[in-house]
Amino acid sequence: MSGAPTNKYQISLSDESKERIIKLLEYSKTIAHYGFIPFVLYLGWSSTPNKPSLFNLLSPFPSA
Amino acid sequence: MSQDHSAPAVTPIALGDLSKLTVPTLPSLTTDAPKANGLWSSNPVFSYLNDVYITIGEHRKSLGLTNPGTIENLSKEVTRDVFLNQYFFSGLRADLNKAFSMAPAFQTSHTLSIGSNVLPAYAFSALYATDDYFVQGNIDNDLSFSGRINYGWDKHNISKVTLQLANGQPSMVQLEQDYQASDFSINLKTLNPSLLYGGFSGVAVGSLLQSLTPKLAVGLEAMYSKQAGPSPPESAVSYVGRYNAGNWIATAQVQAQGAFIASFWRKVSEKVEAGIETQIAASFKQVTDPLMGTPIGFEPVFEGQTTIGAKYEYRSAVFRGQLDTAGRVSAFLEKRVLPTVSLLFSGEIDHFKQTSKLGLGLQFESAGNEQLLMMQQGLIDANGNPVPGAPQL
Numbered sequence: 001m002s003g004a005p006t007n008k009y010q011i012s013l014s015d016e017s018k019e020r021i022i023k024l025l026e027y028s029k030t031i032a033h034y035g036f037i038p039f040v041l042y043l044g045w046s047s048t049p050n051k052p053s054l055f056n057l058l059s060p061f062p063s064a
Numbered sequence: 065m066s067q068d069h070s071a072p073a074v075t076p077i078a079l080g081d082l083s084k085l086t087v088p089t090l091p092s093l094t095t096d097a098p099k100a101n102g103l104w105s106s107n108p109v110f111s112y113l114n115d116v117y118i119t120i121g122e123h124r125k126s127l128g129l130t131n132p133g134t135i136e137n138l139s140k141e142v143t144r145d146v147f148l149n150q151y152f153f154s155g156l157r158a159d160l161n162k163a164f165s166m167a168p169a170f171q172t173s174h175t176l177s178i179g180s181n182v183l184p185a186y187a188f189s190a191l192y193a194t195d196d197y198f199v200q201g202n203i204d205n206d207l208s209f210s211g212r213i214n215y216g217w218d219k220h221n222i223s224k225v226t227l228q229l230a231n232g233q234p235s236m237v238q239l240e241q242d243y244q245a246s247d248f249s250i251n252l253k254t255l256n257p258s259l260l261y262g263g264f265s266g267v268a269v270g271s272l273l274q275s276l277t278p279k280l281a282v283g284l285e286a287m288y289s290k291q292a293g294p295s296p297p298e299s300a301v302s303y304v305g306r307y308n309a310g311n312w313i314a315t316a317q318v319q320a321q322g323a324f325i326a327s328f329w330r331k332v333s334e335k336v337e338a339g340i341e342t343q344i345a346a347s348f349k350q351v352t353d354p355l356m357g358t359p360i361g362f363e364p365v366f367e368g369q370t371t372i373g374a375k376y377e378y379r380s381a382v383f384r385g386q387l388d389t390a391g392r393v394s395a396f397l398e399k400r401v402l403p404t405v406s407l408l409f410s411g412e413i414d415h416f417k418q419t420s421k422l423g424l425g426l427q428f429e430s431a432g433n434e435q436l437l438m439m440q441q442g443l444i445d446a447n448g449n450p451v452p453g454a455p456q457l
Contacts, residue, residue, distance in 0.1 A: 018260055033229045036211045037201040040190040044170030047192075050433050052164060060160035060174040062430035062437055 129247035132281030135271040136251065138304055139315045141329040142339035146375045148384040148396035152410050155179030157425040164432035166439075166446065168194040180423070184208070207231055220244050224253075248274040249283075261292035273304070281306045287320070322346040335377045342370045391416030403442045404429040 184204035208230035240253035273283030290297035300320030373386030394412035408425035
C-alpha cells in the first residue's frame, strides 16, 4: 500500500525547488512575525480621523 | 422593462431598414428568469430534479429552522460564559487598553504581569476591525507572536487565518472557512497544511452541524491528521447534539478518543446563569510489573469529572464561581470601580492537593482622542451628544 498508489497524488518537486519554497516560507514567516503588528497599527492609524503620532500609538496613557 | 424589450422583437421590420432595429449595446442589467421551455427545464430529468429541489427548499423553509451555530461554540454558554477557566489568572496583572476609534474599531492593549507561569511579563496587542474584516496581532516580551485575520465574504462565509510564531518553537498556521447557511453550518479547517513532504501532512478537520427541528441540532466532526514522515495517518469522527429550548440548553458530544461530554446551561433569572458539565473518558493505561517495572499489559481506565458553576451579573460587576469533582473551588470577580477602571480578582483552592492560587488585576481604559475620553467617562454618547444627568463640563 505504501508504494506507488500514494505517489499518485504527490506533487513531484525537485529538491532544489522544494528548498526554495521552504526558504520562501521562512522569509514570509519572518515578515509576518515582525511586520504584522506594524501593519495593524498602520491600518488603524490611517482610519483614525486625528492621525495619532507614533508615540501616542505606542504609549498606554491617554493622549487627549 | 419587459415590454420595451419584447415590442421591437415582435414588430416586423423591413429587411433593409436596419437602423430601426434596436440592437442592445449593453447587456441587460436584469437577469432573465429561466425560460419555461428551455433545454434545462424542459427535459424530463432536469424538470423532475428542479421540482424536487424546489419542493425540498420550500419544505425546509416551512420547518422554521434556524442556524444552529458552529460546533466550536456548541457548549459555549457553559464553558465560556459561565465557567471561569478562560478568565482565570494568577499573580498580579495590569491591562492598559487604549481605544483610538470606535467605528472602525481600533484599539491597542498593554498587559503587564508578575508571578504567573502562564502570562508573559509584558504583551502588546493591536486590534483593528471593520464591518467585514478583523485583524488582531499580539506580541510578548519573548517575541512570541500570534495573529488573526478574519474576513467575511458575505454574511454566510467567513475565512479565518490564525498564525502563531515564536523563536525556537514550531510555528503554527491555521486556515479556516466557515459557512453558515439558514439551517446548517459547515466548518473546514486545516492546521499546518503542507504538501512538501510526500503528500498532505498536517491536520484537517471538517464539521457539519444541522438543525433538525427549531430546537434540536445534530452534527459530526471528522478529523484527519498526518505527520510528515513514515508514521501512518490518523482519523477520528466525533458526534455532537445540541438542544436549545430558549432558557435552557443541553449538549452532548461523543468523541472518537472515547470521551463523552455532556453539558447543561440554564438561565435562572435575568442576571443569573448556571451551567454543569460532565466528562467521562475511557482510555487504556499501561500496567507495569510492580517488581521489574516492565509493561505487562493494558487496563481500561474510566475517568470522570463534573464541574458546576454560576455567573451573576450585577450593575457594575460580574461574578463567576465554580466547583468541580477534582476538589477545586474557584471564583472570579470583575468589578468596575470607575467608568474607566476595573478590578479583577481570581482565586482557586484545590482541596485535594492542598494548594491555592490567587490573582489580582487592574484594567484601565484610556483613549487616543478627546471625544472617546469623554465617552468612556460617560459624559457624552456615541454621537457626541451630552448624556442627560452627567456632570456639566
